[in-house]
Amino acid sequence: MNRTASLLAAALVFSCGCSRGAPQAPALSPGDEAAWNRVVAALQQVSEEYREALELKDPPVVERRLSQLATLLDEASALLARIGTPRAADVDAQVKGIRRRIAGIDYRLGEDTRAIVDRILQVIPVRRAPEKKPDLANGKRLFAEACAACHGADGTGPPPEVAKRFDPPPPDILHPDFNWSPYEMFNRLTYGGIETAMPSFEEGLSPQERWDIVFHLFAERWPPCTKPLPKLGSDRLAALGDFELGNEFGYGAASCLRRDFLAPGK
Numbered sequence: 306m307n308r309t310a311s312l313l314a315a316a317l318v319f320s321c322g323c324s325r326g327a328p329q330a331p332a333l334s335p336g337d338e339a340a341w342n343r344v345v346a347a348l349q350q351v352s353e354e355y356r357e358a359l360e361l362k363d364p365p366v367v368e369r370r371l372s373q374l375a376t377l378l379d380e381a382s383a384l385l386a387r388i389g390t391p392r393a394a395d396v397d398a399q400v401k402g403i404r405r406r407i408a409g410i411d412y413r414l415g416e417d418t419r420a421i422v423d424r425i426l427q428v429i430p431v432r433r434a435p436e437k438k439p440d441l442a443n444g445k446r447l448f449a450e451a452c453a454a455c456h457g458a459d460g461t462g463p464p465p466e467v468a469k470r471f472d473p474p475p476p477d478i479l480h481p482d483f484n485w486s487p488y489e490m491f492n493r494l495t496y497g498g499i500e501t502a503m504p505s506f507e508e509g510l511s512p513q514e515r516w517d518i519v520f521h522l523f524a525e526r527w528p529p530c531t532k533p534l535p536k537l538g539s540d541r542l543a544a545l546g547d548f549e550l551g552n553e554f555g556y557g558a559a560s561c562l563r564r565d566f567l568a569p570g571k
């Protein structure tokens with residue numbers, strides 16, 4: 306087995322979760338799963354946007370942005386209280402710790418918030434992957450229908466005359482500033498922006514349609530695949546940013562892995 310194939314085999318065993326002795330987390334009720342997913346999405350958004358907020362020029366604008374992020378943390382706390390398990394209470398204590406720090410300048414806040422997300426995802430079986438293999442052509446079609454008017458025909462941002470109608474304007478989502486995983490971007494379009502023009506698509510698009518769009522965007526940013534690699538399951542792809550894919554499978558591997566993949570769990 307060459308190196309890539311053995312890495313891949315190791316990765317598949319790891320992601321399967323079905324190896325002997327692997328602890329089986331009890332399934333969540335649909336309501337609790339939705340609540341945990343919303344908590345994760347809120348914390349992801351805070352960890353990404355806190356530093357960006359500090360970089361804004363105008364102090365009242367910074368203050369408003371930080372108070373929006375604080376509201377997001379309060380919403381997470383309310384959901385955790387509703388879940389009501391000891392684990393949720395423990396996470397809530399951590400969220401409240403971040404909440405107390407958010408009004409000041411704290412360069413570790415983003416990292417610490419992200420660490421809470423990682424800890425949640427290690428123990429709570431939140432679905433982070435599509436149920437079926439995403440359909441890139443359908444994603445492209447849906448993007449044109451639901452997103453292009455604001456994000457531009459190819460996702461790189463609208464023409465200036467459209468951009469200036471929004472504050473903040475719709476960014477380039479083909480080449481985002483963050484190393485998103487598809488799951489994180491999926492969450493972002495599920496829940497939308499906080500007090501921005503970015504709508505929530507929780508009702509407007511089915512989960513599979515949202516995955517189709519996200520997988521389309523992640524494939525589209527890369528040049529065509531020239532050196533095909535052993536394919537990954539779409540559940541594994543959903544959890545990995547392009548940075549992690551590059552680290553694991555070599556620079557540029559994403560151009561092939563994002564275009565040609567297997568159904569989830571394969």
Ligand code: HEC
Pocket residue numbers: 448451452453454455456471473474475476477478481482483490493494497498499501502503504506518
């Ligand atoms: C009515 C205009 C509008 C529509 C329609 C829209 N967006 Fe947005 N989107 C925005 C604006 C404005 C922002 C910037 C504010 C924010 O981040 O909340 C944004 C932000 C985003 C972000 C976060 C980008 C970042 O780097 O932080 C993602 C991802 C995104 N949009 C994806 C989509 C997708 C996918 C669709 C289609 C399903 C879509 N948007 C439809 C206006 C829109």
